[in-house]
Amino acid sequence: MKLANPLYYPLAVAVSGFVLVLSVRLANIPVLLALPISAAIATSGAVFLKRIEPEDLGIGDPELEGEIITLKQQAQTLTQQAQMLRVEAGKVLVEAEQMDLLVSVQYACDRACELPSKIDLLVRKMKGGNTLLSIQDLEQQLQQVKRKLGNSSGIAASQMQTLADGLQRNIELVRGGESAKQAQVANLATLIVEVSGILQELQNKLRVVNLQDLQQTAELRSLTDELSYFQENADLLLTK
Secondary structure, rough: OOOOOHHOHHHHHHHHHHHHHHHHHHOOOOOOHHHHHHHHHHHHHHHHHHHHHHOOOOOOOHHHHHHHHHHHOOOHHHHHHHHHHHHHHHHHHOOOOHHHHHHHHHHHHHHHOOOOHHHHHHHHHHOOOOOOOOOHHHHHHHHHHHHHHHHHOOOHHHHHHHHHEEEEEEHHHHHOOOOHHHHHHHHHHHHHHHHHHHHHHHHHHHHHOOOOOOOHHHHHHHHHHHHHHHHHHHHHHHOO
């Protein structure tokens, strides 16, 4: 429960004062008994009002804060999705020869659960006055991704190319006057949607997989690898 000072919430104080007057004058409740009741109402009201008020991230950009709050909510939902998949995998992959695949699924799920903390890190950097990304930063990240792309193949190459395309778009947006922070948040939002889709596909396949079929188990492993690559993309997006 969030703590709240009733003095910051005049409505809660007004209601508690109204209840105090009614209790003493109309209900004839002793003042010494009515005061704690009134104080409890003020405190409870303040807690309720604080709970429903928009979250203030302290960034100083209401529009960007709204986007980040939505992003945090999406990341929390994704974390719950990953946790459920982790439990399901533990129930399905129980044979000794399946342990390697189980570890891969669990690792991918654990990495997906890191996204909320990565977003908190993003917020802390923004609050600290760090511009977080400039065109130079984006170009450095793009060069880093291109180097990895040259040494990648298959799913890894596909993911690196997707990230490279996203970074190139961000560079063009920033050059066109868009906020680098907004470009960063937009990239993370896209990444979360893609990770959620992979988690869902992985869960669907896990529920119907024939673990004696090598092709089907290879598809599961391919999805876990793809999920891990997305987490690496998130690390790149949040590392200067």
